[in-house]
Amino acid sequence: MPVYERNKLDTLFQEIKKGDFFPAYLFVGERYLCQQTADQVAKLLCAEGGTVHSIDGDAEESNLTLSKLRSFSLLGGKQVFRVNNTRLFHSKNIAKAIWNRAAQAHEGNKPDKAFKYLQAMMEAGGLESREPENDPGGLSAAQWKKCFGFAKPDGNLNWTGALFIKYSEQSGTGSGSAQSTRSAGENAGEMILAALDGGIPQNNILMLLAEEVDKRKKLYKFFKEKYAVIDLHVDTGASAQAKKEQQVVLREQVSTVLRKMNKRMTAGVMEQLLERVGFHPVAAVMETEKLALSVGAAQQITEEDLNCMVGRTRQEAVFELTQAISDKKVDQALLIASRLQGNGLHALAILATLRNFTRNLLLFRVLLEQEQYNFRPGISAKVFQEQCLPALKQNERWKTELSGHPFALYMRFKAAGTFSTDILRAWLRDILMADMRLKGSSIATDTVLQHLILSMMTTVEKVSLQNHS
Template sequence: MAEITTNNLEAHLKQTAPPAPVFLIFGEEYLYKSAFDLVVSKIVPQNQKAFNVEELEGTDDNVTDAIEQVNTFSLDGSAKVVGLVDAKIFYAKENRADLVEKIREAVAADRKTKAVAGFVKLIGLLDIALTGDKDLDKKALARALDDDTVVKAEWPDTLIDACAGRDLSASTGIDAAEALVAAIEKGFAPNNHLVITTDMVDKRRKLYKAIKEHGVVVDCSVAKGASAADKKAQAATLQEVMRDTLKNQNKTMDGAAFTLLCETTGFDLRTFAGGLEKLCTYVGDRKAITAKDVKAVMVRTRVDPVFELTNAVGEKNTDQALFYLNSLLNGPEPLYPLQILAAIANQTRKLAVIRDFMESRHGKAWKNGMTFQSFKERVLPAIEAYDADLQAQSSRRDAVLAETADKKTVKSAKTATDLTIGADARNLYPVYKTFEKAARFPMAELIAAFALLADTDRRLKSATDPQLALEHLVITLCRNR
């Protein structure tokens, strides 16, 4: 029938009568829960919700109950909604990386019920039998996920304890999905509606296609990347949540307060909305919420991505770099010091490659201060020529080595070298921004930076305070010479 975004849902419900028999609402949890409430309110009057709205936890075991409920008439024959909420039915082995990330986010947010539900599904998908020995179970999980970091990670610990003694022979969801597809295609009892909410879907699945054909799919997802377009979408969503929340409370918030609240919570809609509720309570009868109120009420919960630190280092912004370094080391989800060092080293290598381009015969295409459009037209072709030269040099080197060494010890000439820039015309803006950063670093500074990185690596592996070692690295890299 339809595939719409959450912004178009209310208009769709007003224009469509009767409502679709099945809704699939997926994406950001805060948004899909709000969308669920909106769908329910349009179908079932407030005074009938106690009898005509049935919410079931979205486990595979409850799919059969949901099908039975949606085919059972209400007592008076009026409209009825059956909700399969926080459904796991779309989770599959191919999506295990996404599922692990969802579980980690739930653990970090201290949402144990959601984390355990996801973990049970993960164990079933991976076909792992928990032994009760935490070390052995984490090693088994690491092998199944092909991720050695799981062994040292803390997030599985409480989940393994919570699942001790439980029957975790969870189905993969395939049978439940097939049963649901058959029920949707057959049709439900008249005036009955099924509403499924989930944080993740697979649009290739037969179930998704069946819901799209017979009902309405509502996309509540928001891009979580760091591109300008992604950040703009995130800001727009936060502003929409702010407007809806403050309108209901008859409050206002100025731009400075909004910016500070966003900085405090990051793009976490649940925490952001909860912060707004706290602020409304804090200001009492006062209508305006200010930045001073945000400072007084909110505790910083934002988890800063490591690229915020590398960007600050690339811009030689010492204050910001030290702020993000402290946040990454001591925030809600602290990183290992060597992870941070690896990110800075990777950034330094990229800057050195681009600086080498600038000083090569191809570099005359680059001009400090040039616009992005000019960069695309003039510099991209030069980058491609530069990368081709490096690949040719690599091939000649491999040919020479092949004459004097066992061929098994020589990498194929077709293997791309790490020394190329590798600009993708479809995603060129990040490369343009890295060029702007590289222009701030003379090659001599970057060469010295590699020695400093090696020294920091040695200090981190000794008894040196890791924060002091990394702070020394960041301050030195950001220093203008």
């Protein structure tokens, strides 16, 4: 059976309109795109009458879902059983991808999402999330590797235990974790296989939505061979090809909203909007809707409307703040950090930006000191691209960090050359202390960030004076 990708969705929709549909669908990939496409498919399936039964995969009881799927309904029309965030396709092989989502949610100050991803990762690794000793942050490096199949991340992971304590207290018994563990187990997958293979009532349809799947699992292969898989993955990397793909997706989302609301954007406004929201399709849609509503009866959205309604959060966080620190402009860095918080960006997200920025600088500083890469002070961008970059990219370990446009990499290496490893290590210590203050003290967040930026700049001055003395 076909695997429908984004460019084949119209084919899928046309088939359903003609009455050619499957008893089961699997939507996999970017969460919002899966939800959006599943909405469209469900609407088409129920066009002549029917009901969509939405089920939360985080607390699903598979026996109950299967019982409903096998039963004839007294209701008219099609009965669509939609399981959101199913864990049926999880395994240790995709634990790293789930962990990355958990860490991203934590850094973005979204504890509820981080907790759900942690639960999913633990279940994929065969751990019961109700047991305190199974807290991922408390596992040894060897235990982590054995359970999840990848190396334990560096840094302070105490936040994982804090999340489990917080949410187990809120739920009382933690029984939801047990239910989700059972429903995500191999037995649940086998029961789904048996039910679909044995046949279900003609008007009953199963829809499963998942961000990550292990394509080697029997259940996935079963769906791919006999039913419909809608693959909505988008490369979230930093390569030119990945960025191009992301821009195509975001432009489609924004353009769709504009058409529905009979609005248009003046030249350059869409590009600025996408730069500010980053690759977050749901944010792109929400911000576009907000802009369209804000202009009232006017048909055109201008740059002034954009600046008024959409804060320059991502653009400043990723570029302006780090650029100000690179240029050692203390006043500008303090102003931008303050403005970011005023625009609603959480201090932990700003801290994550500074942490990633410093780690990259430290990596590039260490690399440029190694003779085999031929990097020299004052080297031109052309020579860097022709002589240094090919040697650097032979190291697969740093493939992600060394992706992107050659000139951008050249500028990062130049910036790294202006700071010593001592300074950058000191910055990481300062950032760690700021992280601890934000999470464990009553000090105002703007005070913590101001102190951090001043401390980073003071470190530069101190090391410079030591080197001259």
